[in-house]
Amino acid sequence: MSIAVPSRRIAGRCLFCQPLQIRPRIQHQQQRTAASNPGNGDDEPRQSNPVLDAYKIKHGVEPSKPAPQQMPKAGDLSASSIFEDDRRMQSQRQELTPSEEDVPETSKVQIGGVDRDAENMANVLDPDPNARERWERKKVIQMVRKGGRLNAQQMIKRTEREHLVRSHNMKTSVKKLGMLARQISGKTLEDAITQMRFSKKRVAQEVLKQLQYARDEAVVMRGMGLGAVEAKEGAHILNDATPAATNVPTTSVLAPTFTEEQKSGPVQIQLKDGKRHLVTDASKIYIDQAWVGRGPFGKLPDYRARGRVYIMRTPWTSLSVLLKEEKTRVRLHEEREEKRRKKILDNVWTHLPDRPVQWQRQWYAF
Template identity: 55%
Template sequence: MSVPAPVRRLASRCTFQAHLPVRTLQHQQRRTAVGDFFKRGKETKDETLDSDNPILDEYRRQNPEKPDQNAQEPQLAPPAPGDIAPSSIFEDERRIAAQRDRDGGDGDGSRAGLRPRNAATIARITQPDPNARERWERKKVIQMIKNGGRLSKAQFLKRTEREHLVKSHNMKTSVKKLGMIARQISGKTIDDAITQMRFSGKKVAQEVMLQLEQARDEAIVMRGMGLGKVGKSNDEAEELDLSIDPLDDTSTANSTNNLHAPKKIVIQLKDGKRHKIEDRSNIYIEQAWVGRGPYGKLPDYRARGRIFIMRTPWTSLTVILKEEATRIREHAEREAKRKKKITEQVWVPLPDRPLTTNRQWYSW
């Protein structure tokens, strides 16, 4: 039977076959319903007793109570932390807790004492070069023998006067803005500086006030500063144990023999201002300076989709706290130097006056 179609059309390629998608064959696992039906009747082999190693099987039969070595071992307890330093402010609380444990304060008594610190381990950090430290100590001993045991002025002041240095964290402000606050509080007592920062209109003043309060607390706890009136009666607290009376010229010469001074004393500072002192243990700010910290990044969105990166400054504040006894000593030294200059140079050929008509060329 012939097909009523042209031969040329039958011999041509089909047009719709070129657009058929190609489907790849995927391998699928063959699953049957029989499964392990024929394996159910067989006995399973005891792997613990019948293995390929007969010596191991014999050892397991003779020692059934011993656990397997391949079993997971129990985890060790974490190491106990080190003890605190004996000079810490929490030493009293630790001693009371240890005494309570020895007296049987805890019912179970399972609390163990803390392990003391290992000095050899700490020395790796505190003394990275022991030989250099030994050479330094040897040099200092030689210097002490040469000086006959006498202390230098700097060493004597370190032993007789208290001071405390505190550096704050980085504040989000510029060096110029924080520098004005540092110059404002420099030379003031710590209480006056805190009051100034409390009522100041500066944005960073509140953060500086918190830093000053923290510095005051650290100076009291760590250095024992500002405790001159603690443990004294009202009469003794009002009296100052000052060595000089700058208002009286005769007391300056006999500063070592004068043990009792007036209740209030007025001294002259370096800048010429008068300052009244009621307690020589009061804390004041000797120095205050600022330090530049790292710069931050802040986006500045502009027109037409542009973004600029601004550099935000960070600044820290450092203060040195001292007691009023330091001001009294400095005032006494200045007065002694002034009187020594007057007494040694009695006759002066020309009056010591400032030059008013000073020019860079000759006037004659």
């Protein structure tokens, strides 16, 4: 198809055949003026502020100083450190201010080498004095009514020692730690330590450390296991369980149930499970109970095929141990023997009393 138009007209109207006009870019230059108000062309003086002028005259035009950075506090020692008490006393003496020195001496109480405020301690330790006085009054009335007599449980608490220790959470399961707890339960403390020392279980070494710690704590805090030492050196240590500390008269009721001949020599008793046991020292420590407690669960990734990741729950378990002395087992043995003897004697048939028969007749009716 053709168009009836001259070719010169088509060529003249073609835009690609005309030259393009290129305009050069002029770089923008920023201009600054010395006017007092750049935003406004009028150089009018600004209004004066008398308060600001007085502040500048008084304090000068120096920039404000930044607040001094607080020095970081030195790290603290562990509560079980042997240097903790001395360090705390030194820090408190250095931080003592004149305002604290003006406090009267009557309100200060020194506990463990540390000065404390009696009023602040009373607010925490004795928040309700009226309730405490009512409770003390009730207990005094009960003691007067009973005539100072103690029941069986109170007598046992005053004459026998015991100590409970709970360990930290160990990275093991309840089933695995329960086997070791049943293994050491009922054994003397030395035998249990020997068992854990040569055990092949991985957690047995942690149990060994806890038993050694429990032994040291029982000796220091409760005075347990010192019967042989006191008998040899003739020392008398007052603690919470001795009659001198509890103001209980040393009568035959408080004396041990075994005789004086049995005190010096070994005593053979029968345990609850029927086994025979030889007691050579009444103050020897043994494990009366041992049980486990379930702790929190941890999280551990389990990487599988095809980029899958599962979360495993790792168990944590604690071990609790109740320590007692051998005199407790001797008392329990004698209680069982007395109960068994009483049960046998109550069922024995006894003859009729030997006395004359009154109103004897040939017939049964009188």
